[in-house]
Amino acid sequence: MKRLIYLFVLLINYSVFAQIPSVDIKNLNGGIINTSTFDNNQNPIIISFWATWCKPCKEELENIHEVYEDWQEETNVKLIAISIDDARNTSKIKPLVNSKGWEYEVYHDSNSEFATKMGVKPIPHTFLLNNKKEIVWNHTGYTEGDEEDLYEKILEILE
Amino acid sequence: MKNKILIIICSLLLCCDVIEPPYNEINNKLPAEKTVLIEKFTGHKCSNCPDATRKIKELQDLYPEVIIPVTIHPGGLSEFTDTDKNYPYDFTTNSGDTISNDMGAIFLPLGTVNRIDGGVSNRCFTKDQWASKIDQILYNSEGIPKPKEVEMDINTYLNKENKELTIETNLIFFNPGVYKLCLIIIEDGIISPQIDGAEYVENYEHNNVYRCSVNGIYGEVINTETGSLEWTGTHTILFNQDSNTNWTDDWDNINNCHVIAYVYDQNSLIIEESVKEKVLNE
Amino acid sequence: MKKCFFIIITLIYFQIEAQNLGNLSGNSELNYQTFQEDSTINAEARNPYILGYINLLYNYKNLNIGSRLELYNNTIPGFENYEGYGLAYKFVQWNNKFIDITIGDFYEEFGNGLILRTYYDPNLGLDNSINGIRIKTTPYKGIYLTTLIGKQRSYWETSNSLVRALNTDLLLNDIILKNWSSYVNLGLSFVTKKEDDDNPLYILPKNVGVFNGRLNFTKGNVSLSLDYAYKINDPSSDNNYIYKPGNGLILTGNYSIKGLGVSLGLKRIENMGFRSEREAILQDLNINFITPFTKQQSYSLATIYPYTTQPNGEMGSQIDIYYTIPKKTTFGGKYGTSINFNFSNVYDIHRVTVDGTTVINQSGTLGYNSDYFQTGEKLFQEINLEITKKINKKLKLIGSVIYLENNDKILKSQPLLPNQNHEYIYAKIAILEILYKIKPKNSFRVELQHLQTKQHYKNWVMGLMEYKLSPHLFWSIQNQYNYGHPDTPQYYSFSTGYTQGANRLSITYGKQRAGLFCVGGVCREVPASNGFSINLTSSF
Numbered sequence: 001m002k003r004l005i006y007l008f009v010l011l012i013n014y015s016v017f018a019q020i021p022s023v024d025i026k027n028l029n030g031g032i033i034n035t036s037t038f039d040n041n042q043n044p045i046i047i048s049f050w051a052t053w054c055k056p057c058k059e060e061l062e063n064i065h066e067v068y069e070d071w072q073e074e075t076n077v078k079l080i081a082i083s084i085d086d087a088r089n090t091s092k093i094k095p096l097v098n099s100k101g102w103e104y105e106v107y108h109d110s111n112s113e114f115a116t117k118m119g120v121k122p123i124p125h126t127f128l129l130n131n132k133k134e135i136v137w138n139h140t141g142y143t144e145g146d147e148e149d150l151y152e153k154i155l156e157i158l159e
Numbered sequence: 160m161k162n163k164i165l166i167i168i169c170s171l172l173l174c175c176d177v178i179e180p181p182y183n184e185i186n187n188k189l190p191a192e193k194t195v196l197i198e199k200f201t202g203h204k205c206s207n208c209p210d211a212t213r214k215i216k217e218l219q220d221l222y223p224e225v226i227i228p229v230t231i232h233p234g235g236l237s238e239f240t241d242t243d244k245n246y247p248y249d250f251t252t253n254s255g256d257t258i259s260n261d262m263g264a265i266f267l268p269l270g271t272v273n274r275i276d277g278g279v280s281n282r283c284f285t286k287d288q289w290a291s292k293i294d295q296i297l298y299n300s301e302g303i304p305k306p307k308e309v310e311m312d313i314n315t316y317l318n319k320e321n322k323e324l325t326i327e328t329n330l331i332f333f334n335p336g337v338y339k340l341c342l343i344i345i346e347d348g349i350i351s352p353q354i355d356g357a358e359y360v361e362n363y364e365h366n367n368v369y370r371c372s373v374n375g376i377y378g379e380v381i382n383t384e385t386g387s388l389e390w391t392g393t394h395t396i397l398f399n400q401d402s403n404t405n406w407t408d409d410w411d412n413i414n415n416c417h418v419i420a421y422v423y424d425q426n427s428l429i430i431e432e433s434v435k436e437k438v439l440n441e
Numbered sequence: 442m443k444k445c446f447f448i449i450i451t452l453i454y455f456q457i458e459a460q461n462l463g464n465l466s467g468n469s470e471l472n473y474q475t476f477q478e479d480s481t482i483n484a485e486a487r488n489p490y491i492l493g494y495i496n497l498l499y500n501y502k503n504l505n506i507g508s509r510l511e512l513y514n515n516t517i518p519g520f521e522n523y524e525g526y527g528l529a530y531k532f533v534q535w536n537n538k539f540i541d542i543t544i545g546d547f548y549e550e551f552g553n554g555l556i557l558r559t560y561y562d563p564n565l566g567l568d569n570s571i572n573g574i575r576i577k578t579t580p581y582k583g584i585y586l587t588t589l590i591g592k593q594r595s596y597w598e599t600s601n602s603l604v605r606a607l608n609t610d611l612l613l614n615d616i617i618l619k620n621w622s623s624y625v626n627l628g629l630s631f632v633t634k635k636e637d638d639d640n641p642l643y644i645l646p647k648n649v650g651v652f653n654g655r656l657n658f659t660k661g662n663v664s665l666s667l668d669y670a671y672k673i674n675d676p677s678s679d680n681n682y683i684y685k686p687g688n689g690l691i692l693t694g695n696y697s698i699k700g701l702g703v704s705l706g707l708k709r710i711e712n713m714g715f716r717s718e719r720e721a722i723l724q725d726l727n728i729n730f731i732t733p734f735t736k737q738q739s740y741s742l743a744t745i746y747p748y749t750t751q752p753n754g755e756m757g758s759q760i761d762i763y764y765t766i767p768k769k770t771t772f773g774g775k776y777g778t779s780i781n782f783n784f785s786n787v788y789d790i791h792r793v794t795v796d797g798t799t800v801i802n803q804s805g806t807l808g809y810n811s812d813y814f815q816t817g818e819k820l821f822q823e824i825n826l827e828i829t830k831k832i833n834k835k836l837k838l839i840g841s842v843i844y845l846e847n848n849d850k851i852l853k854s855q856p857l858l859p860n861q862n863h864e865y866i867y868a869k870i871a872i873l874e875i876l877y878k879i880k881p882k883n884s885f886r887v888e889l890q891h892l893q894t895k896q897h898y899k900n901w902v903m904g905l906m907e908y909k910l911s912p913h914l915f916w917s918i919q920n921q922y923n924y925g926h927p928d929t930p931q932y933y934s935f936s937t938g939y940t941q942g943a944n945r946l947s948i949t950y951g952k953q954r955a956g957l958f959c960v961g962g963v964c965r966e967v968p969a970s971n972g973f974s975i976n977l978t979s980s981f
Contacts, residue, residue: 018464021500022536024577024585029624030657030666031612032585053737087553087732091693092761094664095702099763100779111550111560117498119468119980125943138980141940143911144876144884174605174633175673176646182676182684182805184644204862206853210681214804221642243860265518279722287678288720294641356800357851 021117026108028094043076045129049120052089057124060142079104130157191297192304196433198229198271200264202239203246209355211268211286230367233259248351254376273430308431309422322398330390332383337425341378344370347415370403463501468980475972482930484969488515505534520566522596541577546570551608551630555670556653558730570594583615593717600717602636628655649675665694679714683808687712702763714752734759735785742890746847747959748821749854757787779829789817822846841872868894882911899925943980
């Protein structure tokens with residue numbers, strides 16, 4: 001029991017510069033896509049895990065949507081939004097995304113296979129990948145203003 | 160690779176056992192020698208419980224004269240057993256509540272099967288598990304009936320004036336050990352409402368209802384390790400409100416009462432044999 | 442042994458990082474809950490409950506090795522069989538572009554999970570992973586094959602039955618319809634389970650097979666999806682040992698353009714409980730996952746009367762409309778206004794007795810006959826309307842009204858007061874959420890909810906205030922006041938939390954109401970409690 005806590009505390013402080021795992025997930029046309037094909041021409045990538053029922057997740061994506069055009073102009077960043085909804089909400093993802101006018105690449109990880117390999121818990125959980133597709137930053141939870149921190153990080157890695 | 164996949168597909172497609180009616184198995188085994196006591200935990204407001212009673216009837220048809228049911232209504236699960244204007248009869252007893260708790264009756268319907276352990280909750284099994292457990296108790300893996308551990312015989316004498324029952328119990332053990340003997344009274348033919356699925360049955364016949372114990376909730380110790388393998392004992396009990404609150408002066412159902420005696424191993428708490436006898440022998 | 446294991450892992454971790462020999466990642470969670478006695482809410486005292494797990498994943502080129510240690514101490518009711526600790530999950534996986542082999546425990550979903558879905562939800566105490574071998578290949582572009590064989594996890598053991606399965610997904614656009622502007626995808630799956638028959642009453646099928654066919658079609662703004670399943674006779678505890686085959690049909694469609702999205706669904710499920718063992722009950726050993734159709738609620742009073750999935754029979758429909766009133770219009774205002782409308786209902790299927798039986802679902806018979814298109818009793822209905830409006834840079838309002846009907850008379854899932862019976866519940870819920878950004882990085886949130894019903898525990902009112910200091914801290918206080926209940930209980934609690942990167946600690950002190958905790962239509966009863974709850978999650 002004590003060992004468990006010791007291990008938690010020890011490992012908490014280390015972040016990993018790793019490649020994202022290669023997992024088959026669904027796209028919104030009922031097809032399959034592998035996560036190793038995520039690409040942005042050596043520009044930064046944001047991977048954000050969300051769900052249609054998660055309010056902070058939708059807030060985060062909505063707030064980034066408002067500044068997304070500016071971000072793209074300045075940094076060429078691409079945001080890939082991965083929904084971890086289960087089959088219950090499969091048919092609602094595309095309508096929700098389109099009604100809000102979000103222009104992200106949206107995929108569906110219905111059995112949380114990709115989310116588990118990425119250590120996602122709880123959502124929203126957002127990752128930032130550099131030009132070599134390595135994970136350089138990640139954060140769980142969302143409060144108004146967190147997207148500004150994310151943007152600063154993007155600017156940092158571009159230097 | 161392609162061939163391997165084809166083989167897997169074919170083996171999967173062959174795996175479908177569609178059963179044609181009749182669906183009931185025929186019991187080809189020799190008649191059983193042991194008996195099985197089932198303590199069925201139920202409640203008059205429990206809509207799935209009459210299914211458990213029907214299951215016991217099915218099992219009694221499959222194994223004639225083997226199964227002895229006892230019905231206990233746990234007061235602890237008051238949602239199913241408490242009384243109100245639609246369900247006025249109180250079937251609960253303090254000793255019944257103790258047994259329900261100890262056996263692990265956390266939902267209804269559940270039942271003990273000779274109080275063997277390993278059930279879904281302590282010693283309780285769901286009604287669908289009773290059949291295979293009974294089979295394992297009665298027969299060994301080759302289908303040969305397992306022999307009795309104890310020969311039990313009880314004689315009852317009722318004094319109709321003061322409603323005092325005298326029970327003489329004779330036991331012959333085949334193996335020495337430390338056992339316990341417990342005597343209880345059950346009552347048949349209590350007419351009172353019961354919910355059955357979606358249907359409210361006003362005049363449902365409740366049978367095998369646990370009323371009280373004669374020699375303590377869990378009985379008395381019989382040690383056959385030193386001395387004789389035979390044992391005889393006499394007990395008495397009065398059919399009055401001290402024994403069960405429903406046995407008022409104008410209660411009139413003594414013809415439908417039975418004594419059940421069961422013997423169990425003191426260490427494993429598993430019931431070896433049980434026997435049932437009418438209170439009134441005419 | 443276990444102590445050494447931790448030290449070894451820590452050392453390996455640093456070695457690996459230093460020498461670039463692959464990488465080690467994972468996540469962990471620790472839950473600690475205390476229970477004090479509280480007669481006002483019927484809460485019992487209990488020993489403190491600890492639930493913890495660590496997931497470790499090692500990756501080196503094409504090799505993945507994973508494990509999960511779990512710990513359960515002083516389990517709460519429903520989790521008793523988990524008491525203890527151990528290695529609950531372990532696997533070795535090797536994959537390249539063409540083939541992916543996993544040996545050990547794995548999670549898998551075929552299509553929407555209608556005939557096979559194994560997943561892990563620690564809060565629900567659900568882990569039906571399969572322990573065996575799984576092979577995935579992509580022999581040609583657009584053809585995905587998965588085959589697996591194994592036994593399901595049952596607490597700290599595996600079931601005594603065997604699951605074999607095959608799944609094919611065909612992305613026709615990659616195979617034959619290469620230049621079509623529409624997308625067509627087909628799916629075919631087959632799952633069998635093999636279990637011995639030791640039941641002396643009935644002749645039971647040792648091998649039970651389920652088949653599933655799926656079709657997805659997308660053209661432009663429209664998407665249609667069909668999911669059909671058929672199961673041969675599977676007498677089990679779930680269906681009271683009847684021999685009727687099972688079937689399931691789920692039809693969904695959606696249409697969306699910028700600013701508007703509509704989603705529709707129809708489903709009919711009949712006798713589709715499918716478990717590794719016939720006698721399994723509650724959450725144990727489910728092989729499949731029946732798609733729920735009702736809206737996933739997040740506001741607390743909206744989760745009091747959830748619908749619980751009925752695998753033996755349910756039919757229902759669902760419609761969702763998402764619309765954003767454009768900016769700079771009369772109703773849209775400066776920022777636009779979001780509207781979400783949802784309607785869902787569920788009915789029981791139609792059942793009549795079969796020749797030769799007196800009751801429906803009589804054991805050892807075909808069970809019942811059913812008219813496919815006729816409905817039985819209504820089980821659930823809900824209408825949701827939610828409007829989100831940003832007033833100015835600092836203020837955002839979300840208003841929500843819900844009208845719900847829950848036939849608890851048949852579903853029988855709600856806890857009851859003494860002398861109370863299960864009833865058909867009608868409830869109206871009104872919710873207002875106010876989000877106010879005081880200044881950058883400082884936000885304040887208020888939730889006000891009211892539930893009105895004449896049945897069950899009657900009316901509730903709820904208030905919540907939350908203050909968040911980006912990026913690390915939050916504090917909140919809430920009270921759920923059941924003023925319609927004869928005892929007028931109040932469930933108040935205070936929470937605070939700290940987040941650092943991917944690590945989060947939250948501490949809550951207060952009362953929690955008894956009720957149903959549901960994830961995906963799978964529900965667990967939670968008793969009322971009063972005490973501390975500490976939750977620590979971490980990703981590394």
